[in-house]
Amino acid sequence: MSLARHPLAQSQKSQRLDHQRHDFRFLQIAGVGLFLALPFIFASLGLTSAPYILDLLSMIGLYALLALSLNVILGMAGLFHMGHAAFFAVGAYVTANLNLTYGWSIMATLPVAAVASGFMALLVAFPVIHLRGDYLLIVTIGIVEIVKIALTNDIFGWTGGPNGLIGVSRPVIFGYRVVKPHDFFYLIWLMVGISTLLFHWLENSRFGRALKYIKEDTVAAEGMGVNTTAYKLMAFVIGAAWAGMAGTIFASKMRAISPESFTFGESVIMFTIVILGGSGHQKGVILGAFLVMGLPELFRQFQDTRLLVYGAALVAMMIFRPQGLWPPKPRLYRLPAPYDQKYPGEEKLKDGDRSC
Amino acid sequence: MAHFVEQIIFGLTVGSVYALIALGYTMVYGVMKLINFAHGELFALGAFVGYIFLVTLNWGGLLGPALAIGCVAIIVCVATALAGHALERVAYRPLRHSDRLAAVVSALGASIFLQNVIMVVWGAQYRAFNASLLPTIVWRVAGQSVPLIRVFVFLTAVVTMAGLYLFINRTRFGLAIRAAAIDQGAAKLMGVDVRKVIAVVFLIGPALGGLAGLLVGIYYGQINFNMGQMYGLKAFTAAVIGGIGNIGGAMIGGLLLGLLETLGDAYISGAWKDALAFVALILILVFRPTGILPERVAEKL
């Protein structure tokens, strides 16, 4: 994939690319700015539909967050994981329990939810991480089913059975109570933004490169001395922890959680977002969230047939772009043509430390 | 102990239906390495096609139960086979050379589509099959009640599976299917028409699924548009337990899953029985990472 091109051709082309990149970056910043200004634009237009659209955008953001976390496991490490709702559920229920029983504030439960979900992922993934492809897929489906059944049966008396838990508080950040649709819009998209930056950094770190290696060729990675099991587990734990935090936000946004929000079907939605958007590419994943969550809303006018149209649209989009709508670009590795010239990021490569 | 024998009979009937559906998953997977998530919906479609003839057109009353069931079984198999073929043409063939996960998402989309087609055409409510199509005869064997209809379901499934097993292992075309499952490229070089193999696999698999749908309709007497979801997931689990890609494995996996469920229900808890089945799945895979009878395919590196 990442064959280095001829150094000369590369440098000419890369100059042109650099130029284009600047325009592109400006467009991106403008786009993000416009997006964040939406609540104000709506307010100034006096739009009555603002709460609906902002709620929809918050829901899209929440699923973008979930899909970004799944992307670490599925897109970056290439592990077929179709049970992400299980970790989402753990986060939501941990938050609800700490908040309802012990009166913790929502933001204080955020790290606990992350740790609990991560720990749970470690526990369940450890024995099965060596399974290949589709066998891992069915095991993760099994996990999400088991979790749902456990929630429904009120395991340890923690989950409230089929009724779920009700009356979760709203988050309070520096004394500001997050209640209105636009509050959640900013909270969720802020988290999406931070996650995107962190995962971007993760992707380009030693850890991210190791995951990429494992995805492309596990056996070769193993041969090169990459501890594949440890890296795969790490990917699982990180992804699950993030899903747990999304669970915290979900619990405090919905205020009531019940097992039907954490089904296999939800896992399928997250999986679809990642693959449809462009597995391994964060912008693609966010685009995927817009389409997968947004299209059923757009199709509301079709009433009973809206999911029929939606299913057909999924098939059509996959056929139209099998690699996802916005797949990652193959990474270009520049050849260090003149020996003394340094390129950013190269120091790290020479660094021998094994920590990730 | 007497109780135990009864549970085994229940488990085998439930399991034989799973096995029939699992065969569709495993055949498609064996040849194409594709998890056909829409297979459960083809199963439901089979039940609804059966509904048209047995209930809406009342063939049971016109032809008598035995002849009606025989004719309708053939019609159902043909109809679901054609639907499966169309599905392959539209949703999977364009993705044959793409990333495997793209085909998975396409399959999921197709599943949503088909499920909602059934809902729009036949409505969302539960539909009832003629309750009196087959007489309620219950045999007493050594103090155990053995309902005739359970024996009928079990035997139909076993005979169908035996037929398929012979077809795969004793005929030339079966050989071609097995060859394509091991290595499509090499099979092509040996003169196997792989496209034809895939087409046939996509006829047989859905036909078996449709037949299972008809059996469920006749036996349990009620069908609804999202019945394929639960059965599809269970059957897929069964296929993996047996070793996905392996025909014999699907049969063993289906029966084993049926037994696990009923025994878990009988001796542990009804509310937890599905969880127990999945725990068993995970344990089996932990110790036998490719199922009980693994596919005989070298891992593609």
Added chain:
Amino acid sequence: MGKFFFQVTFLAMAVLVASAISMTSPSITSSWAASTIKVGVMGPTTGSWASEGQDMVKVIEILADQINAKGGLRGDKVEVVVGDDGGTPKSATLAAQRLLTLGVVAVVGTYGSSVTEATQDIYDEAGVPQIATGSTSIRLSEKGLKKFFRTCPRDDEQGRVLAGKVKELGFSRPAIVHDNTSYAKGLADEARAIFKSQGISEVYYDAINPGDRDFAVALSKIQAQNPDIIVFTGYYPEAAMILRQKREKGWNVPVIGGDATNNRTLVEIAGRAAAAGYYFVSPPSLGDMKTPEAVEFLKVYQAKHNSLPSSVWAVLAGDAFQVIAEAIGNVGADSTKIATYLHNDLKDFKGLSGSISFDEKGDRIGEVYRLYQVDEQGDFSLRE
């Protein structure tokens, strides 16, 4: 490549937002219909409970047509706006927000309790009255929400009647089976508590899985405990399977169920022979709605859809719509006034399912439950 796709993405997002705005903005949608009163119907028209939601909409559309044919309410036409909640809480919150942005003055719905629960705060904050139609969970009306009502009874009421009838019929060894849904478990627990207070202890208590079809094992386990009646609190498809497989086993134990089994399909699935003798408690079923309004309505429904509504819940949705229309007719299309009217002034409104009044919690007043038994012909006959 990247730039192109960024543009496409941006365009996609823009189209999404723009169409969401245009679809929901009253200034555009109502410009051609300036004087309509919008009443929302939130129901599951897709998903597992789609049949209930679709029937809700059918019933309400007929009622709305009838009102409009008579000249509407205070000279304005009524417009029914449907929001599909898909039977899940997440989808329901969006449906609720969308209905609000379309400017509904009151909302009918919805079916599932946990789904209703997810939307209660949203409607309450917007000040729009909500009348639930199938959500029987007790806690929904215990939150002190001033604009929440329901035309369906509560689980505790039903549990009380169910347990009372079991005792009246002279049974003392009930086996309680639920299906682990919020509704069925709530009812089962309620009935269990009342049995206990009456000194009756159940011989069996466990769940089956909704959507399953094979309950032979569960029946064997229950039979081993030798109950004199099975109390099943779940829904009709599973109840029908239990009746059918019980007969297959050749076991003659009576079964009693709750109002979620009040559905004609039960008899079709189970077969007449197996269904005969089955008891259930329910608000009056369709055939027993002898008021002229109900008889006439069912005639119209039959003519339009060539079938009857398959369950009583859709009819309760119709009643919810009618009381809203009644309130609007009296006090105008104002959300707050509608809620006040429903609380204080609506007394013994003649609905399809009987007379309707609400208490201060928004619950329906009055004994609505009846005991039914399936007779040899497969009809639901009222027992007194």
